[in-house]
Amino acid sequence: MEKFESGMAELxxxxxxxxxxxxxxxxAWDSLTSLSIIAFIDENYGVSVSANDLxxxxxxxxxxxxxxxxxKKA
Amino acid sequence: xxxxxHPFSLGGNAYLVTGAASGxxxxxxxxxxxxxxxxxxxxxxxxxxEETKSQCSRSVTLLPLDLTRSSLIKDAMLEAVAGAGKLNxxxxxxxxxxxxxxxxxxxxxCTEVYALNTYAALELAKAFTxxxxxxxxxxxxxxxxxxxxxxxxxxxxxxxxxxxALTGITKSLSIELAxxxxxxxxxxxxxxxxxxxxxxxxxFNDEHSQLLEKMHPLGLGEAQDVAGAIAFLLSDASRWITxxxxxxxxxxxxx
Ligand SMILES: NC(=O)c1ccc[n+]([C@@H]2O[C@H](COP(=O)([O-])OP(=O)(O)OC[C@H]3O[C@@H](n4cnc5c(N)ncnc54)[C@H](O)[C@@H]3O)[C@@H](O)[C@H]2O)c1
Numbered sequence: 001m002e003k004f005e006s007g008m009a010e011l012x013x014x015x016x017x018x019x020x021x022x023x024x025x026x027x028a029w030d031s032l033t034s035l036s037i038i039a040f041i042d043e044n045y046g047v048s049v050s051a052n053d054l055x056x057x058x059x060x061x062x063x064x065x066x067x068x069x070x071x072k073k074a
Numbered sequence: 075x076x077x078x079x080h081p082f083s084l085g086g087n088a089y090l091v092t093g094a095a096s097g098x099x100x101x102x103x104x105x106x107x108x109x110x111x112x113x114x115x116x117x118x119x120x121x122x123x124e125e126t127k128s129q130c131s132r133s134v135t136l137l138p139l140d141l142t143r144s145s146l147i148k149d150a151m152l153e154a155v156a157g158a159g160k161l162n163x164x165x166x167x168x169x170x171x172x173x174x175x176x177x178x179x180x181x182x183x184c185t186e187v188y189a190l191n192t193y194a195a196l197e198l199a200k201a202f203t204x205x206x207x208x209x210x211x212x213x214x215x216x217x218x219x220x221x222x223x224x225x226x227x228x229x230x231x232x233x234x235x236x237x238x239a240l241t242g243i244t245k246s247l248s249i250e251l252a253x254x255x256x257x258x259x260x261x262x263x264x265x266x267x268x269x270x271x272x273x274x275x276x277x278f279n280d281e282h283s284q285l286l287e288k289m290h291p292l293g294l295g296e297a298q299d300v301a302g303a304i305a306f307l308l309s310d311a312s313r314w315i316t317x318x319x320x321x322x323x324x325x326x327x328x329x
Contacts, residue, residue, distance in 0.1 A: 011177060011178070032175040032177075032229055035178075035229050036174070036175045036177045039173075039174045043180065
């Protein structure tokens with residue numbers, strides 16, 4: 001799952017991310033970045049998340065938990 | 075075969091429709107059938123094809139096929155035509171969206187989208203012009219592109235590439251196939267309420283749906299709205315029209 005952090009850092013245009021980082025707080029956060037994150041999660045974890053899921057997950061860690069939960073169910 | 079009495083009638087003609095299991099392809103099949111055409115319905119989704127067939131009023135042949143396997147297209151068409159009779163044209167409505175910002179674009183996905191949205195159209199045209207498939211008169215091909223071949227939108231570059239290529243194909247083939255009396259045209263739909271849009275819609279928030287509605291002066295379209303334009307381009311009513319890209323978009327590209 002380190003791949004998750006490095007992928008998120010790349011998409012959010014920063015060097016590293018912390019679990020507590022708030023998604024909407026990133027300077028690169030916008031609707032296009034959110035679409036890229038959706039595509040990244042779909043391609044790497046086979047999990048579909050919606051734009052509303054991202055908003056609800058709030059932080060990088062929250063999103064990771066959501067992906068893990070959804071990946072387990074699938 | 076003599077020309078039909080009514081220029082909008084398709085009586086006596088036969089067409090292949092791809093993507094016929096859903097959305098625009100299904101609505102087109104139902105309309106063409108009601109207008110008197112015999113049909114070959116092609117799609118990868120067999121259950122959907124059966125459902126479309128049940129809504130058609132006359133002779134329909136089913137052709138279940140994965141159109142990305144281009145080497146299978148010609149033989150499959152020859153076989154379908156053996157049962158259904160030679161074709162006057164085809165509609166390529168099978169297609170898939172690819173929403174991805176540049177940041178997450180993948181060569182593999184682009185290639186898959188291209189194989190279905192774009193290259194399949196060429197392979198279908200190549201097979202169609204075969205003398206054992208083409209009826210030899212009143213030939214008409216209609217390709218289904220998108221407004222996003224004509225205007226830009228973010229996070230859509232892979233799809234735009236596949237759909238814009240269809241406009242080039244339309245123009246090139248319209249010249250090359252004119253001596254065979256085959257017209258080649260293209261429709262560029264705006265947003266239509268179909269399964270494809272529902273899937274794509276889940277990626278966006280509610281604000282985005284309202285924005286979409288506003289971008290269409292006549293409101294969002296229905297699959298039948300595109301089917302009507304396709305039927306016109308297949309019929310003799312459009313017999314002097316070839317190489318055209320016709321936006322069917324409720325005014326989306328007028329602004
Ligand atoms: N819905 C819109 O808003 C809209 C707008 C502009 C353009 N278009 C275009 O119109 C066309 C039809 O779209 P729709 O909205 O009816 O979509 P749809 O998803 O309802 O139908 C597409 C059909 O293509 C079939 N298909 C998918 N992969 C296939 C394959 N490998 N081989 C054979 N068949 C396959 C599917 O089974 C489905 O029946 C597409 O080319 C799309 O790009 C749609």
